[in-house]
Amino acid sequence: MKGRAVTIYDISKQAGVSIATVSRVLNGSENVSEATRQKVLTAMEESGYTPNAFARGLGLNTMKTIGIMAADSSDLYLAKGIYYLEQLLRNEGYDCLLCCTGYTLSNRIASMNLLLTKKVDGIILVGSNFIYENEEDNKYIYDAAAQVPVMLLNAALDAPNVYCITSDDYTSVFNATTKLIEQGICEVLYLYNSHSYSGKRKEAGFRDAMKNAGIKLKEDSLLFYKGPREDVSAVTALLESHWDKGHRFKAVIASDDTLAISALKFAYRKDLRIPEDLAVIGYNNSLLAECATPELSSIDNRLETLCQTLTSTLMGVLGGNEMPKQTVFAGELICRATTPA
């Protein structure tokens, strides 16, 4: 399929210089006279030369690649993050090796090792679910960080060579809850699932907002969905059964837009008017929010900004600069049709 490739040696002969000089031109080294540089460049041009990436990698010990790990790259939110990161990294001259790990630790360890074996220059963990409660389970992150910088998007972990870019989920939910309460809606239900470490931070924001408003938190004010991802009907059923058990609520704050969609469907089934009878607030401000009927109010955590900061931080670290280990951005409630005006 392919003949013998053109090598640096061919170029050197064709340009009448040594391979060292060709290499210098290749790497933009200073000490090359303009005349020889041109000779080499035209030789390259004429023979359609492309440097061999493996040989290059072997010499330089890098191939300008960043490993991106995500539980599920098809998740609406994670996919958006991956997309932004890919674009930004490409602009910086880096390629992205994608690893979808699912949610099991063993898979993640395997993926991590694989990325390290392939000598990526850095690893980005996209999503809040990479941090485990059991501190020991996070060892795989520390181990990786011993070799290359590790960036966490939407998760916080204090460790050497680990950099965290997060959204202030706590405050976002705190503010959203408080806003509902100020509008006279005190029976708020917090709906969440297990697929997210940030769920904990959000939950705390919810709890504190209620406490802060002097509302006694009944335990039925939190509803936990544990089941397969993105199963809209299962969550809808869960809400119905919760309601039918006599638990009444006038608003739902969901840790995720998909969950919020289920709340909309629940309202539809129960013939509840939105937002008069039931207000709903989602999280992530994803495409779903815009596509829902009625359009879903949702907390935007400025993913693009997070990704930009993450990328520039990573570039800084790779450039040998001291960079902030934690960066936090505020979120913002985008009000649409599922919350009172």
Added chain:
Amino acid sequence: MKGRAVTIYDISKQAGVSIATVSRVLNGSENVSEATRQKVLTAMEESGYTPNAFARGLGLNTMKTIGIMAADSSDLYLAKGIYYLEQLLRNEGYDCLLCCTGYTLSNRIASMNLLLTKKVDGIILVGSNFIYENEEDNKYIYDAAAQVPVMLLNAALDAPNVYCITSDDYTSVFNATTKLIEQGICEVLYLYNSHSYSGKRKEAGFRDAMKNAGIKLKEDSLLFYKGPREDVSAVTALLESHWDKGHRFKAVIASDDTLAISALKFAYRKDLRIPEDLAVIGYNNSLLAECATPELSSIDNRLETLCQTLTSTLMGVLGGNEMPKQTVFAGELICRATTPA
């Protein structure tokens, strides 16, 4: 950050064999006695050896990596495809280099060259938008195929070393349209956008179904949206203005679920009952279909099956086998609440 790495040479000394033998163990070569194999393996184990991927790549001229190109990896449908592919390829021992190219040819050429430079073993183009009408514009695909196998997901192109896995969009839309007509709904609007080559095939299916049913196709039965992707409100407005100009329709077949969502919103605004006053059929059967209210009927093109076949075909090609150059799967209309029972 890292001390001198353990090399094959260290292992050879530690195990008391030559580096060639170590290499043989590494590559699972036959001609190694079980005794020495074990010696080498334990030596590797003890010293925590990992082969250097670059050196390996240089020798073997491959690093077991597949390049995946997609216009936008955050697109619901493409993201799903990428996810499936990544999983399947990983199972085969391949990693994925992701390239989001957008829709411009120059970007695609650049990305293609980049992947080739990084010596991927194959390239997968995810999505129907990589084929251009102008035959010359597809040269970048032929060029790439001269070096590595190129796989097209949802696009067809007859060229050496190019393999196509497609869904039979034509028939899917033909059948869906026919079904509507059989249910007595003859005023069908085909709504599509420019971001897809498969849109043409779908359009043909629509046209032929109408013709086949003896319905004279008015030109206002096709509505083309040309604008930024995923702009739900813009498409809704387009539908409204179409309607207000006097064009009446009782069903919408959209080339994409996102477009179908706009049709739902349009119906909501115009107070049209679904499906009595307006039936809606989307395409791709994405998460949006399930999340829509009412739940959207949509054509499922069996993306997972496509990806499985694509992967096995690619593995076959890489293994030196003769493989089918075109594989077509039938799609299936998933009926939910936006079409009559």
Added chain:
DNA sequence: GTTGTTTGTGAAACCACTTACATAGATTTT
């Protein structure tokens, strides 16, 4: 007109691994 400093270039070592070829010993064949 020597000495000291740049500047541009080449030779050769090195990066870590694969593999063709050679070879010694074991096993089979005749």
Added chain:
DNA sequence: AAAATCTATGTAAGTGGTTTCACAAACAAC
């Protein structure tokens, strides 16, 4: 028992670059 074959292993030449070091030529300083 000699010849032929096979098996396990080592030697050394590759893979295509980068980079250190040495050195000659050009230029400035004294």
